[in-house]
Amino acid sequence: MTSTAPLRILLFAGVRDAAGCDVANVSVDHPVTAAKVIETVATQIPAAAPLIGVSRLAVDGQYVAADHVIERTDVELALIPPVSGG
Amino acid sequence: MIFIRLVHTAIELSDWSSKIDDPDTGAHAWFAGVTRRKTTTASGAVRITKTLHYQAHESMAETQLRQLAEQAKQRHSLAAVVIVHRLGEVPIGQASVLVGCSSAHRSDAFAALPWMMDRLKADVPIWKRETYMDESTEWIHP
Numbered sequence: 001m002t003s004t005a006p007l008r009i010l011l012f013a014g015v016r017d018a019a020g021c022d023v024a025n026v027s028v029d030h031p032v033t034a035a036k037v038i039e040t041v042a043t044q045i046p047a048a049a050p051l052i053g054v055s056r057l058a059v060d061g062q063y064v065a066a067d068h069v070i071e072r073t074d075v076e077l078a079l080i081p082p083v084s085g086g
Numbered sequence: 087m088i089f090i091r092l093v094h095t096a097i098e099l100s101d102w103s104s105k106i107d108d109p110d111t112g113a114h115a116w117f118a119g120v121t122r123r124k125t126t127t128a129s130g131a132v133r134i135t136k137t138l139h140y141q142a143h144e145s146m147a148e149t150q151l152r153q154l155a156e157q158a159k160q161r162h163s164l165a166a167v168v169i170v171h172r173l174g175e176v177p178i179g180q181a182s183v184l185v186g187c188s189s190a191h192r193s194d195a196f197a198a199l200p201w202m203m204d205r206l207k208a209d210v211p212i213w214k215r216e217t218y219m220d221e222s223t224e225w226i227h228p
Binding site for chain 1: 209
């Protein structure tokens with residue numbers, strides 16, 4: 001059984017600048033995978049779609065695989081574009 | 087012992103050097119990543135950086151840094167690890183990151199530094215934005 005629910009995704013660096021805000025609010029059908037969440041964010045922020053396409057999703061501070069299913073109880077989702085610390 | 091810090095002020099080695107002291111270690115090793123002025127692009131052009139700015143997902147970065155430090159400690163038999171990363175504006179020539187470790191013998195401490203830096207640069211959610219001399223800016227997403 002599917003149901004639509006909003007998700008709040010933290011944005012950073014080049015994606016944040018392209019979006020003009022630090023959070024993306026998207027509506028998705030549950031159950032939803034990390035790959036689908038990333039695809040939905042890319043649709044919402046087309047200016048950063050190539051960068052979003054090479055980004056990873058983190059759930060509660062840990063990277064998740066593309067086929068990871070997002071739970072309604074997950075507290076924090078973050079879109080992590082390729083990193084450049086150091 | 088593991089010390090992980092994200093800071094917004096200059097990183098001074100002297101503030102951290104004693105954190106890896108251990109009477110059973112014979113090697114202390116440090117690496118400082120320093121902001122560089124010149125970047126050669128893939129096409130061979132040279133860009134001159136005026137300043138750099140670092141942004142992080144701070145809570146996740148601290149978690150990821152602690153995890154990689156714990157892995158390095160196990161993998162390389164380290165007694166202690168320090169990782170300090172600066173955020174915000176970092177002028178040219180100043181340290182953006184400091185990594186230190188101690189071990190009984192030098193081979194472990196030597197090997198641990200590149201291992202930790204490679205993982206930091208691959209997985210820790212920190213990003214740098216270059217501001218070039220012509221005032222143009224660019225987030226670095228390798």
